Amino acid sequence: xxxxxxxxxxxxxxxxxxxxNVLITGKLFTGRDAVHKYLHEGNKSPVNLxxxxxxxxxxxTLKDKLGKWRVTAAGPTTSIRxxxxxWEVIRDHGIVGVIGKGGMGKKTLDACKxxxxxxxxxxxxxxxxxxEKIKSVDGLxxxxxxxxxxxxELTVEDFPVVVTMDSHxxxxxxxxxxxxxxxxxxxx
Amino acid sequence: MAKKxxxxxxxxxxxxxxxxxxxxxxxxxxxxRMTSTIIPDDVQRVILKALEAExxxxxxxxxxxxxxxxxxxxxxxxxxxxxxxxxxxxxINHPKNFDQMAFTKNVEKAIVAATKKGYLRQNSVSSLTxxxxxxxxGPGHPSIxxxxxxxxxxxxxxxxxxxxxxxxxxxxxxxxxxLEAGRDLKGVRKVxxxxxLKAQGKGCGPGVLGxxxxxxxxxxxxxxxxxxxxxxxxxxxxxxxxxxxxxVVMTANKLGIGPMGFGGKTTxxxxxxxxxxxxxxxxxxxxxxxxxxxxxxxxxxxxxxxIKKWLY
Ligand code: SF4
Numbered sequence: 001x002x003x004x005x006x007x008x009x010x011x012x013x014x015x016x017x018x019x020x021n022v023l024i025t026g027k028l029f030t031g032r033d034a035v036h037k038y039l040h041e042g043n044k045s046p047v048n049l050x051x052x053x054x055x056x057x058x059x060x061t062l063k064d065k066l067g068k069w070r071v072t073a074a075g076p077t078t079s080i081r082x083x084x085x086x087w088e089v090i091r092d093h094g095i096v097g098v099i100g101k102g103g104m105g106k107k108t109l110d111a112c113k114x115x116x117x118x119x120x121x122x123x124x125x126x127x128x129x130x131x132e133k134i135k136s137v138d139g140l141x142x143x144x145x146x147x148x149x150x151x152x153e154l155t156v157e158d159f160p161v162v163v164t165m166d167s168h169x170x171x172x173x174x175x176x177x178x179x180x181x182x183x184x185x186x187x188x
Numbered sequence: 189m190a191k192k193x194x195x196x197x198x199x200x201x202x203x204x205x206x207x208x209x210x211x212x213x214x215x216x217x218x219x220x221r222m223t224s225t226i227i228p229d230d231v232q233r234v235i236l237k238a239l240e241a242e243x244x245x246x247x248x249x250x251x252x253x254x255x256x257x258x259x260x261x262x263x264x265x266x267x268x269x270x271x272x273x274x275x276x277x278x279x280i281n282h283p284k285n286f287d288q289m290a291f292t293k294n295v296e297k298a299i300v301a302a303t304k305k306g307y308l309r310q311n312s313v314s315s316l317t318x319x320x321x322x323x324x325x326g327p328g329h330p331s332i333x334x335x336x337x338x339x340x341x342x343x344x345x346x347x348x349x350x351x352x353x354x355x356x357x358x359x360x361x362x363x364x365x366x367l368e369a370g371r372d373l374k375g376v377r378k379v380x381x382x383x384x385l386k387a388q389g390k391g392c393g394p395g396v397l398g399x400x401x402x403x404x405x406x407x408x409x410x411x412x413x414x415x416x417x418x419x420x421x422x423x424x425x426x427x428x429x430x431x432x433x434x435x436v437v438m439t440a441n442k443l444g445i446g447p448m449g450f451g452g453k454t455t456x457x458x459x460x461x462x463x464x465x466x467x468x469x470x471x472x473x474x475x476x477x478x479x480x481x482x483x484x485x486x487x488x489x490x491x492x493x494x495i496k497k498w499l500y
Contacts, residue, residue: 060267078352101389123251125258126257127271176389181385184443
């Protein structure tokens with residue numbers, strides 16, 4: 001089990017390899033379909049994403065009586081939908097990590113290598129386990145995109161993920177796909 | 189696990205929600221809450237078996253451990269298992285002289301209340317404007333299927349089907365030249381495995397397949413989804429389909445896709461297949477993929493619309 005702690009650095013990210021189980025402590029920003037489209041269209045990000053981690057997640061959120069937000073469920077959403085945009089966000093905004101599920105394609109993998117970023121896979125559907133790791137909700141941006149689509153600034157502790165695409169060009173998703181495709185050929 | 193769930197259900201009798209469940213609205217709200225927060229017993233059993241099957245200290249075992257912890261935590265906190273609380277699909281079997289319109293109103297009321305309470309996420313978005321209705325109502329939402337039956341009682345089943353797994357659901361039109369899949373069970377088998385291969389990593393596996401052979405495009409998909417209402421340990425009454433159901437699961441679990449597509453032993457938890465007649469010109473195979481966060485529950489309503497019995 002490895003750990004990375006805030007503030008995140010390029011060096012720490014470059015040390016991570018496919019297959020590493022990692023616990024993340026520090027800051028995360030959620031961002032999914034609408035946010036990626038928004039940034040892709042050239043709009044300015046409401047937060048500085050340099051050396052930050054983006055989490056593909058549309059959480060279930062509740063406001064308590066004092067007007068404070070609470071995240072009650074927060075698992076990853078399917079990342080491949082951001083494939084057209086992610087490489088650009090890595091390049092232009094300097095993010096060093098993407099958390100999601102299902103992995104991403106070649107453009108993202110190449111950008112991870114070139115600019116120093118990794119793809120962390122969180123366990124899909126594990127919304128409660130992951131929400132428990134959220135220690136505070138520190139900000140809400142682009143609320144007009146709808147609550148699941150907005151950017152939520154979160155502080156997490158020991159957030160469990162697995163590196164499935166590293167900054168050295170390896171993708172576990174490609175590897176498992178090839179193995180399963182070969183296996184299927186023999187079984188069909 | 190079976191015991192645990194029972195205990196929880198009894199335990200909930202004390203909650204104000206359960207105490208007042210003497211109206212359609214209360215019973216429906218309770219049904220939504222249970223569906224969103226607790227994996228049905230038949231599915232839990234298979235998930236726990238899958239956890240044992242994975243080799244210790246692998247990424248697959250790690251993922252299954254987190255899944256187990258998540259099931260326990262969601263149940264304990266009565267909060268959604270997964271943040272994507274999915275398309276809200278109701279299946280209602282009712283006797284004659286049943287007021288569907290009044291029932292639909294109560295379903296909608298219960299959905300709005302469940303969204304406010306956080307059992308459902310604000311999940312209904314206009315396809316034209318992108319606007320989120322905020323209450324999970326809108327054209328096509330919820331999806332309610334009424335069916336009249338001969339029995340005197342009203343059975344209400346609810347499935348919450350997430351977007352990730354819906355996105356990897358698929359429909360094939362046979363013959364499929366690229367896959368060399370013809371219009372027979374062999375061809376059906378080929379397209380099922382194509383869907384499994386392509387779904388890897390994306391639909392939060394290990395998953396369950398509902399399959400329909402035949403029908404028109406729309407009915408075929410709907411019927412495939414309805415297969416997911418079957419108990420996970422049942423078998424098709426047709427021996428050919430029962431054999432195929434079993435073989436698909438066994439073979440899929442030899443592909444090394446594993447939980448979340450991390451590699452590993454369990455790719456599928458189950459496969460349920462049925463058929464509909466088709467036109468001579470068409471041969472559709474529809475595959476509805478359900479993630480491990482398999483949320484479906486059902487109730488039988490009593491005379492006063494109270495929950496008389498849980499169906500899963
Ligand atoms: S596929 Fe299922 S478990 Fe995964 S995010 Fe969607 S609803 Fe949740």
